[in-house]
Amino acid sequence: ARVMPTKGRRTVGAWCFVDLMGPMDAVEPDPLEVGPHPHIGLSTLTWLLEGEALHTDSLGTEQPIRPGQLNLMTAGHGIAHAELAAEPPFSGVQLWVAQPEATRHGEARFEHLDALPQVAIDHAEALVFVGALEGAASPARTDTELLGVDLQLRHGVTVVPTDPAFELAVVPLEGTVKVGEAIVEPGWIGLVPCGVDELPLEVQHGGGRALVLGGVPLGERIQMWWNFVARDRDEITEAYHHWRDRTDRFGAVPSTLERIEAPAPPWLAPPR
Ligand code: MN
Numbered sequence: 001a002r003v004m005p006t007k008g009r010r011t012v013g014a015w016c017f018v019d020l021m022g023p024m025d026a027v028e029p030d031p032l033e034v035g036p037h038p039h040i041g042l043s044t045l046t047w048l049l050e051g052e053a054l055h056t057d058s059l060g061t062e063q064p065i066r067p068g069q070l071n072l073m074t075a076g077h078g079i080a081h082a083e084l085a086a087e088p089p090f091s092g093v094q095l096w097v098a099q100p101e102a103t104r105h106g107e108a109r110f111e112h113l114d115a116l117p118q119v120a121i122d123h124a125e126a127l128v129f130v131g132a133l134e135g136a137a138s139p140a141r142t143d144t145e146l147l148g149v150d151l152q153l154r155h156g157v158t159v160v161p162t163d164p165a166f167e168l169a170v171v172p173l174e175g176t177v178k179v180g181e182a183i184v185e186p187g188w189i190g191l192v193p194c195g196v197d198e199l200p201l202e203v204q205h206g207g208g209r210a211l212v213l214g215g216v217p218l219g220e221r222i223q224m225w226w227n228f229v230a231r232d233r234d235e236i237t238e239a240y241h242h243w244r245d246r247t248d249r250f251g252a253v254p255s256t257l258e259r260i261e262a263p264a265p266p267w268l269a270p271p272r
Contacts, residue, residue: 001187003171005224009191012169013215014144016042016098016222016229018189020173022049022091032085032092035257038243038250039075041104041222041229043097045148046071046083047129047211049173051090057081058251061110067092069114070129072140074099078239079108082255093173093211095148098222098229103143113140122158124151124201131214134161147214153177153203160199166214168192168199175208177201226262233267240265 004018005011021032032053046055048067055063055071058080065071073081076099098104117136119126128136130148138148147166151158153175162168170179170190177184180200184190192199194217201210222229225236240262242249 003187003189004169006189009189011098011218011222012167012191012213013146014097014100014218015095015146015169015213015215016224017094017096018169018171018213019094020091020187021094022051022089032083032090033257034083035260036080036082036253036255037227037260038078038080038239038262039073039227040078040235040239041075041099043072043074043099043143045095045097045130046092047095047150048090048092051088051092052086053090053092054084054086055081056253056255057110058253059108059110060254062254063110063112065112068116068127069112070116070138070140072111072113074109074143076104076106076108078242078249080250080253082253082257084255084257093171095213096229097142097144097146098218098220099143100218101220104229111141113138121160123154123156124158124160126151126160144218145216147212149212151201151210151212153201153208153210155203155205155207157200157202160201160212162196162199162214164195164197165216167194167217168196168212168214170199170201171211171213173209173211175203175206177203177208177210225265233265236265237268240268
């Protein structure tokens with residue numbers, strides 16, 4: 001389920017893509033198997049809920065990942081990677097963060113973090129994978145001010161302290177979450193504008209689980225197409241040509257999976 005971008009909302013802070021992967025309600029889900037493909041101008045965050053996956057990329061990285069760990073890959077000018085899930089059951093969240101002008105033309109990098117801080121808030125346990133909450137700071141490197149927290153919520157109201165300079169998104173993973181007065185179901189996103197210093201989250205008996213994402217508004221107009229985050233069509237066309245023509249911009253991925261070819265951008269399609 002693609003919960004962001006939506007028609008009305010392209011970014012929250014620099015967060016620009018939120019995808020729920022895996023069974024959720026599928027009876028026999030396909031294993032996650034994503035062959036080599038390129039990225040520019042963004043960081044990808046892989047956050048597993050169950051199962052195990054193997055990340056490989058054109059920096060030469062080969063990194064298994066399990067729930068509670070973070071894979072943070074930053075594309076800059078260009079990177080290519082592949083992902084393979086070990087065994088079902090498998091589920092997780094794929095998140096993208098747009099890089100600001102200051103870093104988006106830079107070097108690619110990859111980080112794996114398996115010691116992330118936890119903090120108890122009211123009726124919740126929070127695992128902080130990006131940014132800081134109540135003194136618990138993630139070591140993950142970011143190019144803009146961001147927050148990314150996975151909350152296990154028990155029955156009752158949990159008030160998450162937040163930075164008024166941040167805009168926020170609540171992404172339910174299990175159970176319905178009441179965000180202030182708004183009811184947010186899994187597959188949907190609860191959006192909270194800047195100016196809030198307390199985020200009340202309520203779940204019913206049986207509890208729930210949700211991500212809270214936030215950040216200072218990006219303040220740059222981005223253009224996204226396929227796996228590329230850029231500022232205009234020319235940049236995307238150039239990246240498309242580099243991948244299609246197998247130049248050394250993206251490099252080789254150590255993977256036996258089949259390479260994913262880019263579709264032609266619609267603005268390059270020949271006139272009928
Ligand atoms: Mn990818």
